[in-house]
Amino acid sequence: MDDIDLRIKSIIAEKFGVDAENLTSDTSFTDDLAANSLDLVEISMIFEREFDIEVADVDVEALQTIADAEQLIRARV
Numbered sequence: 650m651d652d653i654d655l656r657i658k659s660i661i662a663e664k665f666g667v668d669a670e671n672l673t674s675d676t677s678f679t680d681d682l683a684a685n686s687l688d689l690v691e692i693s694m695i696f697e698r699e700f701d702i703e704v705a706d707v708d709v710e711a712l713q714t715i716a717d718a719e720q721l722i723r724a725r726v
Contacts, residue, residue: 654719660695661682664688665684689710693709700726702726
């Protein structure tokens with residue numbers, strides 16, 4: 650696991666009050682973390698600040714798992 654993965658999981662763990670060590674690439678925002686659309690918008694805004702990227706609304710809608718977030722961020726940094 651590299652720095653980007655660790656930062657993403659740390660952000661998600663803090664936002665949802667879970668242990669980062671329990672998060673995997675397959676962790677689902679909605680099924681495992683009970684995230685709603687507002688949560689996903691908030692997470693995308695945190696990603697924008699943390700990684701100095703822009704996340705379009707269509708990208709937010711496509712976030713299903715942590716792997717999706719990792720892929721999105723890696724494509725923009």
